[in-house]
Amino acid sequence: MENAIRVFSGYLNSRGLKLTRERKAVLQQLFSHQGHLEAEELVHGLRRRKARASRATIYRTLDLLVQSGLVRKVDLGQGHSHYELALDRPHHEHMICLECGRVIEFSDKTIHRSLDELCKRERFKRTSHRFQVFGYCQGCVNRKAAVK
Amino acid sequence: MENAIRVFSGYLNSRGLKLTRERKAVLQQLFSHQGHLEAEELVHGLRRRKARASRATIYRTLDLLVQSGLVRKVDLGQGHSHYELALDRPHHEHMICLECGRVIEFSDKTIHRSLDELCKRERFKRTSHRFQVFGYCQGCVNRKAAVK
DNA sequence: CTTCTTGCAAACCATTTGCATCATT
DNA sequence: AATGATGCAAATGGTTTGCAAGAAG
Numbered sequence A, B: 001m002e003n004a005i006r007v008f009s010g011y012l013n014s015r016g017l018k019l020t021r022e023r024k025a026v027l028q029q030l031f032s033h034q035g036h037l038e039a040e041e042l043v044h045g046l047r048r049r050k051a052r053a054s055r056a057t058i059y060r061t062l063d064l065l066v067q068s069g070l071v072r073k074v075d076l077g078q079g080h081s082h083y084e085l086a087l088d089r090p091h092h093e094h095m096i097c098l099e100c101g102r103v104i105e106f107s108d109k110t111i112h113r114s115l116d117e118l119c120k121r122e123r124f125k126r127t128s129h130r131f132q133v134f135g136y137c138q139g140c141v142n143r144k145a146a147v148k
Numbered sequence C: 001c002t003t004c005t006t007g008c009a010a011a012c013c014a015t016t017t018g019c020a021t022c023a024t025t
Numbered sequence D: 001a002a003t004g005a006t007g008c009a010a011a012t013g014g015t016t017t018g019c020a021a022g023a024a025g
Helices: A002-014 A021-032 A039-048 A055-068 A109-122 A138-147 B002-014 B021-032 B039-048 B055-068 B109-122 B138-147
Strands: A071-075 A081-085 A093-097 A103-106 A125-137 B071-075 B081-085 B093-097 B103-106 B124-136
Touching (some): A021 A081, A039 A081, A071 A125, B002 B021, B021 B055, B039 B081, B055 B081
Antiparallel strands (some): A093 A103
């Protein structure tokens, strides 16, 4: 967390930008909520801890955080973006429960290897990838079975 | 194509819906453009062949086509949906060129196998998955090199 | 004729932007 | 003081919806 602020501050400095109260607050809020936050949750979270920041500022800050490499913007297929901390967290994929919204992270060497081979075969220079699996998590499957 | 219209018609009938001129036209347009269409391209395509249909109708029809299983809605990370024919086309993934927008389709048994194992391990009942690779296609890489 | 469809315009929702005001360096 | 940053409200872009008028079964 302290470390993250240092990194962010460094990034901002390197482009002549400023580390404001609002920017710090957004980063802190991301840390308090370890999961996959959406912009709207940040608005409310910040409001709750009286560190309000406008939606505009939040979006602008998220952009900076993504550019700095501290945060990843992820699309969980819900029509709006989610943001997750990237610091010290290797790239991973998401399984998304269509019932409860739970997100299970995973990462698989075999898949990555196959992917790299594929790119070589197709002469495609990949810069990133995104793998999402939609379905139902154990809990929701059980719950449904119980209802029947 | 004829076959697809039959399937669609059957689907509509089964729910007491009607096969209208507009709905037929949308399906035809999807066939004429074999790739990954976006809604806006349908609007213009239909307008060109004087088979105009309003945006509202196009979106409503696409919904029906997706529900009928004839069409897949895909998210290529461009902020709006694309639609591709699903009839007789196995599920596949997409590599998307960030420069020219080209989409390369692929499908890989090893990846699918690893994925199924992962789901079993996580006790996740998957219903679908989506795999996207972003990067640059050969042509764009070459073009860039030439410019330098 | 009844029910479903269409087109239009307005509504929506997430996100972005212009601009006057405010805060950091 | 100078340059950036903020908040607001308006704009955007894709998509959805309410409703009156029109067409398919």
